[in-house]
Amino acid sequence: MNDDLRLMKETVRDFSIKNIENTSLKIEREGIDRNLIKKLSEQGFLGATAPQKYGGSELDILSYCAILEELSSFSPSVGVLVYLYNSIGAKAFENTSLAEEYLPKILSGEITLGFGYGDILEGFEAESRTGDGSLLKRDVIFPGADKFMVIDGQGEDVIFASGTIRESKNKKSLGMRGLGISDVKLDMAQSRKVCKKSELEKALGNSSLEIASILLGIIKGALDKAIEYAKVRTTFDHYLKDYSPIAFSLSLLKSEEEMLRSYIYESDANPRKGLNALLFSEALSKRATKQALQTHGGYGYLEDFGVEKFYRDAMAVSTILFRGKKDRKRLSDEVFGVNSGFL
Amino acid sequence: MDFELSDELKDFKKMVREFALSEFTSEVARKHDFEESYPDDLRKKSLEKGIIDFASPWKTMVAIEELCRVDAGLGISVTVPYFGAEVIMLFGNDMQKEKYLSQVNQGKKIMGLAVTEPGGGSDVAANKTEAVKSGDKYILNGSKMFITNGQIADFFVMLARTSKAEGEKKHRGMSTFIVESKFKGFSSSKLEGKLGVRATNTAELILNNVEVPSENLIGEEGKGFYYIMTFFNISRVFVAAQAIGVAQGALDRTLEYLKNNAPKGEMQNEYVQFTISDMATRIEAARLLMYKAASYLFQFKPNPTITSMAKGYASEAAVFASEKAMELTGMYGLSGDIERYFRDAKIMEIWEGTSEVEKLIIARMLEKESDSSE
Numbered sequence: 001m002n003d004d005l006r007l008m009k010e011t012v013r014d015f016s017i018k019n020i021e022n023t024s025l026k027i028e029r030e031g032i033d034r035n036l037i038k039k040l041s042e043q044g045f046l047g048a049t050a051p052q053k054y055g056g057s058e059l060d061i062l063s064y065c066a067i068l069e070e071l072s073s074f075s076p077s078v079g080v081l082v083y084l085y086n087s088i089g090a091k092a093f094e095n096t097s098l099a100e101e102y103l104p105k106i107l108s109g110e111i112t113l114g115f116g117y118g119d120i121l122e123g124f125e126a127e128s129r130t131g132d133g134s135l136l137k138r139d140v141i142f143p144g145a146d147k148f149m150v151i152d153g154q155g156e157d158v159i160f161a162s163g164t165i166r167e168s169k170n171k172k173s174l175g176m177r178g179l180g181i182s183d184v185k186l187d188m189a190q191s192r193k194v195c196k197k198s199e200l201e202k203a204l205g206n207s208s209l210e211i212a213s214i215l216l217g218i219i220k221g222a223l224d225k226a227i228e229y230a231k232v233r234t235t236f237d238h239y240l241k242d243y244s245p246i247a248f249s250l251s252l253l254k255s256e257e258e259m260l261r262s263y264i265y266e267s268d269a270n271p272r273k274g275l276n277a278l279l280f281s282e283a284l285s286k287r288a289t290k291q292a293l294q295t296h297g298g299y300g301y302l303e304d305f306g307v308e309k310f311y312r313d314a315m316a317v318s319t320i321l322f323r324g325k326k327d328r329k330r331l332s333d334e335v336f337g338v339n340s341g342f343l
Numbered sequence: 344m345d346f347e348l349s350d351e352l353k354d355f356k357k358m359v360r361e362f363a364l365s366e367f368t369s370e371v372a373r374k375h376d377f378e379e380s381y382p383d384d385l386r387k388k389s390l391e392k393g394i395i396d397f398a399s400p401w402k403t404m405v406a407i408e409e410l411c412r413v414d415a416g417l418g419i420s421v422t423v424p425y426f427g428a429e430v431i432m433l434f435g436n437d438m439q440k441e442k443y444l445s446q447v448n449q450g451k452k453i454m455g456l457a458v459t460e461p462g463g464g465s466d467v468a469a470n471k472t473e474a475v476k477s478g479d480k481y482i483l484n485g486s487k488m489f490i491t492n493g494q495i496a497d498f499f500v501m502l503a504r505t506s507k508a509e510g511e512k513k514h515r516g517m518s519t520f521i522v523e524s525k526f527k528g529f530s531s532s533k534l535e536g537k538l539g540v541r542a543t544n545t546a547e548l549i550l551n552n553v554e555v556p557s558e559n560l561i562g563e564e565g566k567g568f569y570y571i572m573t574f575f576n577i578s579r580v581f582v583a584a585q586a587i588g589v590a591q592g593a594l595d596r597t598l599e600y601l602k603n604n605a606p607k608g609e610m611q612n613e614y615v616q617f618t619i620s621d622m623a624t625r626i627e628a629a630r631l632l633m634y635k636a637a638s639y640l641f642q643f644k645p646n647p648t649i650t651s652m653a654k655g656y657a658s659e660a661a662v663f664a665s666e667k668a669m670e671l672t673g674m675y676g677l678s679g680d681i682e683r684y685f686r687d688a689k690i691m692e693i694w695e696g697t698s699e700v701e702k703l704i705i706a707r708m709l710e711k712e713s714d715s716s717e
Contacts (some may be wrong), residue, residue, distance in 0.1 A: 008400055028538075102440045118674050139678045154576055171373050174682040181678070245699065286666065290689075297464045298489045303536035312538070315685060319677045324670060325614060341634075343613070 002266045008063045012070035015043055016149070017251030020074040027075050027178040028309055031144060036078070037109040043294035047107035050090040054103035062265055065117065065213035069261075073224070077178025081215045081282070082107025084141065085116050087207040089149060091312020092158055092195050102160070106147075114163075116150030120201045135186040136166060141320070143272035144183035144268050148188065151197050161191035177309070205330070208285050212228045213264060215281035215314065219257045222292035222310035226250055229296055229307075246295060253288045260284060275331045282322045285314035288338070352405055359406045363413035369616070369680050372414040376683055376688055379535055381495055382420050384540055389421040390450040390538035397448060400577075400641045402634070404584045411588025412595065414680075415687035416542030419585060423491055423543065427456030427500035430519060430574050434562035443498060445522055457487040457522070457548055458571055465700040467502070467571060468514035470536035472550060473501035481505070481520065481560070483528075483553040488695075493531045493546020498523045500612035503565050517567040521559040528553040528585065539686030576645045579654035579695055583633040586691040588662035590626045593684040594619065597668045600675055607620035618671060622664045629657040646710040658691035 001009075007151045020027070027036075040046045040056075046255040048064045050056025059067075064086065072079030089106060093099045105111040114136040119285055137150050143165045163186040173181035201231040230240035240319055242248050264277050289311040298308045348356065366385055375382050389395060394410070396402045400428070403422070407457040410418030424447065431444050446452040460470050472485025483503055499522050506516035522529065531546040562570060568636040597619060601610045609615055639646040669676050676682055692698045 005385060054461070078489060139674060171377055174677055174685070233462070235464055243699075245702075293689060294698070295698060299457070301690055301693060302534060302539045303538070308538040311689070312686070315666070315682075316677065319673050324673060325612070328614075339504070342615075 001262075002267070005062055005066055005265060009070055011043075012045070016074040016078075017043075020071070021025050023113050024306060024309075025303065027077060028303060029177070031180055032077060032178045034109065034133065036113060037081075039111040040078070040082060041107060046109060047090060047103075048082065049086045049092065050103065050107055051094065054090075054094075055098060056103075061209065062267070065209060065264055068210055068213040069220070072214045073221035074217075075178055076214065076218050076221070076310065076317065077154070079217050079227055080165045080176050080317065081142065081179055083321075085208050087111050088115060088117070088203055091150060091203040092200055096194055097121050098160060098192060098194060102147075107328065108270045109221075111147055111253040112142070112145040112146045113139050114145035115183065116140035116148055117158075117200060117204075119155055119195065120204065121175075135161075137163070137184050139181050139212070139310060140184040140326060141176065141181055142179040143184050144277045148184060148186060149194060150184075151190055151200070152191070152193075154176075154186075156197055158194045158197055159186075160189045160194050161186045161188065163187060167320055173316070174319075175305045175313040176239055176320070177312075190254050194240050197221060204321075206274075208278040208327070209264060211317065212260070212274070212277035212281040214317055214321070215278075215285040216257065216260055216264060217259070218285050218314050218317065219253075219281070219288045222289045222307060222314075222335075223250065223254055223257060226292035226295040227254070227304075240295060249291055250295065253284070253291060256284050257288065271334055272331070272334050275327065275334060278327060279331055283316050286318065289314040295338060304334040346634070348405070350700050351443075352401055355402055356405045356409055359389040359394055359409040360412070361495055362389065362394060363410050363418065366408070367417045370384050370462065372542075372680065372683065377541075379537070379541045380543045382417055383495075385417060386421045387450060388422055392397075393668075394530060395422060395425065397428065400680070401637065403525075404581060407581050407584040411585045412592040413584060413587050414542075414592075415684070416540045418588060419540055420542045420544075422497075422685075423582075424450075424453040426491055427454055430456070430500045430561060430570055431521070431572065434519070434566075434570050435521075440522060445589035446497075452497040453492055453495050455490055455499045456501040456574070457490050457493075457501040459489050460486060460694065461486055461488040461547070463488070463696050465467075468508075468517070470502060470504060470517065472501070472503045474505050474518060474520060474555070475506070476557075477497055479556045479557050481551045481557065483520070483522065483555055485550050487548040487550075487673040489534065490531075490546050490548050492544050493548055494533050496524060497543045498677040499548070500561065502571055502642070505564050505567075512566040516565055518564045519561040519567040519570050520555050521561060522550075522553060522555055526553050526555065538689060539683070566683055573645075575695060576647055577640060577649050579650050579701075580633060580640055582691060582695045583629065583657035584655040586654075586661035586688070587630050587633060588608065588686040589625060589688045589691065590629065590657070591658060591670035593661075593664040593681065593688075594622050594626060594632050596676075596681050596684070597622070597671050600672045600712065604666055604675055605672075613670060622667050623662060625656075629653070629660040632656055637702055639649075648705055648712070651696070651701040651704040651708075654695065655705070656696050658688075661688040661691045664688075 044057035045067050047056035048059045052058050068079050093103050106113050135153050148163050151161050163184040166183040166185050181203050232242050243265045292307050293311045329341045394406050407422050431439055448456050463469050474481040474483045501520050501522045505518040528551040530549045532561045632653040636650040665684040668681050669685050672681050
């Protein structure tokens with residue numbers, strides 16, 4: 001990792017300690033507030049990769065990954081928010097006529113943006129029509145936002161529209177609670193077309209390394225907590241760290257985390273780097289967060305200790321950003337050089 | 344060797360499943376999960392229906408599995424009002440059984456087991472709550488953590504230290520008492536924000552000079568640790584049943600999705616087929632281990648090795664199956680009921696002795712058994 005990247009990571013870390021660490025439980029319970037979105041914007045994180053003319057920072061991909069990793073290690077919800085703004089939102093808007101009008105407002109935090117793209121995840125029907133011509137979109141991420149970027153009723157275009165949360169589902173989302181996931185009723189009369197659905201799909205497919213960076217942050221956040229806990233918690237008269245199964249498993253997971261980090265930040269890019277990192281981090285994040293929770297015992301099961309959120313979020317990111325069989329098949333096709341993994 | 348349940352148990356199992364399917368609807372399960380509220384109405388209904396029959400431990404085990412298969416939070420909630428009853432049944436006197444247990448069996452009272460302490464976890468012998476004899480009563484001081492039914496129980500079977508811990512023999516000098524929640528100096532505060540099994544009530548208990556009559560001492564003074572370990576040897580079979588219920592329910596719902604809601608051809612995909620086969624195999628293996636542990640236990644020949652294997656393996660199977668269910672059902676699972684199985688499953692690897700503790704027990708028993716076979 002070069003010095004610039006190190007400096008970037010330190011900057012994001014300092015920001016996170018100051019603005020996220022002490023409120024991470026509040027973020028889980030009450031959601032990300034506008035004040036934090038403003039601060040993320042002021043730091044240039046909200047539009048990390050977007051063009052400067054729209055208020056973005058035009059950072060390189062690895063600096064962007066560093067931002068995602070560090071933010072996610074404190075609050076995966078915040079990491080995912082920054083990812084959605086950059087890799088999905090700004091990417092979709094960038095080359096459209098709407099960019100000039102809306103992107104500066106979105107990237108400055110003046111207009112907040114929610115996302116409904118479940119349709120491009122395998123086999124998920126994410127919308128239904130309502131009698132009054134509005135569109136009911138299921139499982140929209142960040143449903144409390146001002147505006148939404150969703151796939152339209154025909155399933156062909158991505159539209160930009162206003163909307164309101166439909167009556168509460170009486171259910172907390174599994175993960176990304178800082179953003180929330182809920183059904184949203186969209187006002188189609190005022191909606192504007194942003195781009196083709198296929199372009200959004202491409203943006204998601206091209207952001208494998210970024211998703212892996214979020215997962216790396218989740219892995220780091222969970223393991224660091226478990227390692228610290230194992231140093232201070234005693235059971236049967238010994239520190240947890242002195243029990244070989246705990247010490248060995250946490251340290252091996254930490255090595256895997258470090259190898260993943262080196263791989264993500266190496267500059268000599270393998271053309272399959274994003275996919276490799278994504279599939280590796282997806283599996284590792286589940287193992288690491290499970291072990292981190294287990295190390296905490298009963299306390300790990302309570303939200304106050306801040307470790308169960310990583311367990312939930314690893315699964316939520318895996319479900320919403322990682323596309324299961326689709327991404328596994330993409331890797332197979334790359335490795336075999338031909339269509340594979342499909343009869 | 345017969346791997347089938349008796350016809351009576353099969354009928355009972357069917358009755359419990361029908362009860363769970365009609366009462367534990369998505370709406371009800373989501374409500375109690377969201378609100379973290381205890382379903383007292385379901386407790387009463389399940390009692391009226393004869394879902395819980397303490398005269399038959401086999402029925403209890405089957406009921407726990409079938410109820411948790413539909414929803415673990417609700418299933419545990421309706422079967423846990425009797426938690427700790429075996430301690431009184433096995434070691435209590437007639438007065439205690441009559442005064443306390445009969446009320447629980449009639450559904451008039453709820454009980455709980457108060458063993459775990461803050462910072463203590465599975466290390467029961469490290470408990471610090473003290474019980475000091477004073478005339479015809481004991482004065483209890485200390486605190487208990489993660490206590491199921493902590494806020495709703497009328498009384499608890501509680502472990503407390505009646506003499507100082509001495510070096511390596513820390514587990515000596517502990518005794519069990521029946522402590523009523525209305526005793527002066529007793530207080531509880533609900534623990535909120537649990538990852539799963541959120542319909543169950545969990546609390547921290549504080550004991551501030553609580554006066555407990557001597558007649559509430561269970562069995563002999565100083566034998567509490569052994570009583571509790573005996574209890575765990577029983578209850579771990581029931582935790583295995585909870586875990587198998589969760590695992591089986593996750594598989595049920597995955598199959599239902601694959602058949603009715605998944606994109607066409609999903610069920611024919613070999614990756615999917617391998618995954619569900621693996622889930623089903625682990626569930627079946629865990630169930631056989633549980634039956635074996637139960638068979639020993641219910642014939643009064645408990646086998647702690649098999650019991651720990653059953654509890655440890657079943658809870659890992661629950662975590663595995665619920666994780667795979669999420670993987671196979673994706674957004675459908677995330678926005679529906681399957682994600683609850685994923686959150687509920689993890690506690691199985693923690694409570695009633697963590698997976699690590701089960702492994703230590705197995706290893707120690709293996710060492711002991713190999714000594715005696717020489």
